[in-house]
Amino acid sequence: MKKTVFFGALAAAGLTAGIASAATLDDVKARGVLNCGVNTGLVGFAAPDANGNWSGFDVALCKAVAAAVFGDPSKVKYVPTTGQTRFTALASGEVDVLVRNTTWTFSRDTDLKMDFAGVNYYDGQGFMVHKDSGITSAKELDGASVCIQTGTTTELNLADYFKANGMSYQPIAIDSNAEGEQQYIAGACDAYTTDASGLAATRAAFADPDNHIILPEIISKEPLGPAVRHGDSQWLDIVKWTLYALIAAEEYGVTSANVEELAKGTENPEVNRLLGVEGGLGAMTGLPNDWAVHAIKAGGNYGEIFAATIGESTPIGLARGLNAQWTQGGLLYAMPFR
Amino acid sequence: MTSVPDTPEPGFRLSQLIYDTRYRSLTIQVVVLFLVMAGAAWLVDNTIRNLNVLGKDFNFGFLGNRSGYDIAQHLIPYSNDSTHARAMLVGLLNTLWISFVGCITATVIGVFVGVMRLSPNWLVSRLMTAYVEVFRNIPLLLWILVAIALLTEVMPAPNAYRINPTTGEAQTSMILFDSVALTNRYTAIPSMEFLRSLGVVNTPFAPISLDVVAVLVLFAVSIWANRRFVGWANAVQAATGVRPTTWWKSLLILFAPVIVLLIALGFRLHEPTLQGFNFTGGTNVSNAFVALWAGLSLYTGAFIAEIVRAGILAVSKGQTEAAAALGMRSGRIMRLVILPQALRVIVPPLISQFLNLTKNSSLAIAVGYMDLRGTLGGITLNQTGRELECILLMMLIYLSISLVISGAMNLFNRKVRLKER
Ligand SMILES: N[C@@H](CCC(=O)N[C@@H](CS)C(=O)NCC(=O)O)C(=O)O
Numbered sequence: 098m099k100k101t102v103f104f105g106a107l108a109a110a111g112l113t114a115g116i117a118s119a120a121t122l123d124d125v126k127a128r129g130v131l132n133c134g135v136n137t138g139l140v141g142f143a144a145p146d147a148n149g150n151w152s153g154f155d156v157a158l159c160k161a162v163a164a165a166v167f168g169d170p171s172k173v174k175y176v177p178t179t180g181q182t183r184f185t186a187l188a189s190g191e192v193d194v195l196v197r198n199t200t201w202t203f204s205r206d207t208d209l210k211m212d213f214a215g216v217n218y219y220d221g222q223g224f225m226v227h228k229d230s231g232i233t234s235a236k237e238l239d240g241a242s243v244c245i246q247t248g249t250t251t252e253l254n255l256a257d258y259f260k261a262n263g264m265s266y267q268p269i270a271i272d273s274n275a276e277g278e279q280q281y282i283a284g285a286c287d288a289y290t291t292d293a294s295g296l297a298a299t300r301a302a303f304a305d306p307d308n309h310i311i312l313p314e315i316i317s318k319e320p321l322g323p324a325v326r327h328g329d330s331q332w333l334d335i336v337k338w339t340l341y342a343l344i345a346a347e348e349y350g351v352t353s354a355n356v357e358e359l360a361k362g363t364e365n366p367e368v369n370r371l372l373g374v375e376g377g378l379g380a381m382t383g384l385p386n387d388w389a390v391h392a393i394k395a396g397g398n399y400g401e402i403f404a405a406t407i408g409e410s411t412p413i414g415l416a417r418g419l420n421a422q423w424t425q426g427g428l429l430y431a432m433p434f435r
Numbered sequence: 436m437t438s439v440p441d442t443p444e445p446g447f448r449l450s451q452l453i454y455d456t457r458y459r460s461l462t463i464q465v466v467v468l469f470l471v472m473a474g475a476a477w478l479v480d481n482t483i484r485n486l487n488v489l490g491k492d493f494n495f496g497f498l499g500n501r502s503g504y505d506i507a508q509h510l511i512p513y514s515n516d517s518t519h520a521r522a523m524l525v526g527l528l529n530t531l532w533i534s535f536v537g538c539i540t541a542t543v544i545g546v547f548v549g550v551m552r553l554s555p556n557w558l559v560s561r562l563m564t565a566y567v568e569v570f571r572n573i574p575l576l577l578w579i580l581v582a583i584a585l586l587t588e589v590m591p592a593p594n595a596y597r598i599n600p601t602t603g604e605a606q607t608s609m610i611l612f613d614s615v616a617l618t619n620r621y622t623a624i625p626s627m628e629f630l631r632s633l634g635v636v637n638t639p640f641a642p643i644s645l646d647v648v649a650v651l652v653l654f655a656v657s658i659w660a661n662r663r664f665v666g667w668a669n670a671v672q673a674a675t676g677v678r679p680t681t682w683w684k685s686l687l688i689l690f691a692p693v694i695v696l697l698i699a700l701g702f703r704l705h706e707p708t709l710q711g712f713n714f715t716g717g718t719n720v721s722n723a724f725v726a727l728w729a730g731l732s733l734y735t736g737a738f739i740a741e742i743v744r745a746g747i748l749a750v751s752k753g754q755t756e757a758a759a760a761l762g763m764r765s766g767r768i769m770r771l772v773i774l775p776q777a778l779r780v781i782v783p784p785l786i787s788q789f790l791n792l793t794k795n796s797s798l799a800i801a802v803g804y805m806d807l808r809g810t811l812g813g814i815t816l817n818q819t820g821r822e823l824e825c826i827l828l829m830m831l832i833y834l835s836i837s838l839v840i841s842g843a844m845n846l847f848n849r850k851v852r853l854k855e856r
Contacts, residue, residue, distance in 0.1 A: 180817070181813055181814075181816075181817050184817065184820055185822055188489060188820075188822070204818075204819075204820075205820075208819070208820055209820035210489050210490050210491055210820070238712075239711065240710065240711040240712045240713055240715070241711075241712040241713070242620055242712060242713060247803075247809075247813055247814050247817070248813065248814060248817030248818065252504050252505070252814070253503045253504060253515075253818070255505075256503060256504055256505050256515035257503075257515075260515065266505075267507055267620075267713060268504075268505045268506070268507050269507065269620070269803060270507065270803035270805065270809065270814075271803060272800065272801075272803070279587075280587065283587045283588055283619060284592035284594070284619055285587045285592075285619050285620050285722075286620075287712050326489070327489070327490060328488070328489070328490060
């Protein structure tokens, strides 16, 4: 008798077991809000202002995805994650998409069961030092104390780089960018290392940016991109094509200003398909046909977002470099909308 | 004629399971057992299903892979070529080390403060009360953060010790005869050096210095010899009523052999020097460690002080008065009469404070001290994505540490317990 009751209980438990659902789009729609994993505060990429409104380059992608799904870019809940908590947050379903300066690597893609929807920023790891230290090259950092964020590709690259160059260093483990800034400013580390874009953003937030220099060496490839859980290709497609839509919009001259106008129909069939005037692409992935119009209206095309958040006219002052369109000698290349 | 039957009807009714006191407790136990089993089954089943959905397996193979990351504080040799298992071991040793020194200082502080709080001196007892209340009522994490902030903001950078070529002077200088440098990263202290060393035995776990082993063994022998000596003195006292002078002979027995050995081995302290960015040649005790140590000791010390005070107050006043009537001075009364009796009240709650300190040491994450939580439960977990395996392993290890500590303290408790015959 005991056995049957036990198995009965087991079966009941099985029925009610909370299973991470595979259909993220349905979950998001049912919830009415997109949970977007961002970093804890890196001005330019994702940071809240005094009123708790998030803005930045990564945040703009969250908004675009929300706009594509709901037609409303404000339907996002931002979940701040540290280098250490981000993958667990994604795997456990706490966030639907992770847009947090996250490098696309083999093991993250395979073993950690994530899927990268593309690259929104091509980056590489660099070093920042105090100008008065007189250091001009990373090769002079032998014996230095270096601040690194734990749980990142950064700490692995750092170990490799110093070993390859026969140098030693003292790692100072930090948990968030804010903590790193504080330690670095206090002089507890000689150099701060992370993605070069992150360094530029961090430096721009200093009271005295001119007293800090970013060394010329870039020691790794850091393709940063949005990631989703492995196994839900519909959701992967949505995030991927929202990113492509922003990139293609720049390529074809669709901006937040003219998108409404162009959505009435243009001479260019590719633009028409992108904006849902023809082709019915949205329906193929479970979205309304004007999904891309909303996504582009949210914060503009890729170029507009870049210029407004991290571009050369902002304090962060990043040049397009590798992140220019393929037609401009960069690596941005949206797949055809067809 | 009606008769009232005074025995219940034969046969068994289901309601008896609840209303019959003979069966009720059994029923309850069986139901609870089922509920617990169902709960456990649900957890396991849920985990397995979700792992399946995510396409993840359950496998500890990653522990044998190259870790690829560096750890600043390691008590045994470690590099980024070592395995994740080794990184875990490094973290474990760091946890044990901080817990060990933390427990010792917390106990010293606690006993001192607990005793002083009962002092008849108004100022002293109030100061101790203030200490206890302040440290006990503010979260430990804040104390650790305060400590690290003080250390990083107040101490000079290693750079400040560099001699300026134009002025010929450094901004700051080392203390204690130029042997210790306080910096905003670490405290550089001298390291030990043996000029006529016996050598080092390399084991896979850690290299073992024969010099240190020799010194420790000799010291242990000295302690044993000293106990024999004190035993002899006690016997003489018991037989003749006169206690032979022991103190300088004890000191001689305890320390002379070790000092002679140290001289023979050519022992000296190697002072740290500033080279490039940092001090080298000595031992750098990181500020993360110091901050954590200070936070843990001061915080737990406040609790231990209360335990000690309670223990002392639990010894009846008559004991003090009787001892005083025998002509003992207050220090000896405390040491010989009160504390030994208070110990049996003190030890059981002390165990739980030690356990707390050990578990609280996982707050190391806040200051970047790489303990078990930082290596296995932090970087390894994150780089390999093996959340379940890492957390389970970590829980198992903390559980084992706690069981070992409470086992050892229970043995001690048995020793100091009041023996009733
Ligand atoms: N791209 C690297 C590093 C990512 C990273 O941690 N970046 C830092 C600096 S750019 C960051 O986003 N910090 C923000 C925060 O602490 O929340 C990775 O994916 O492992």
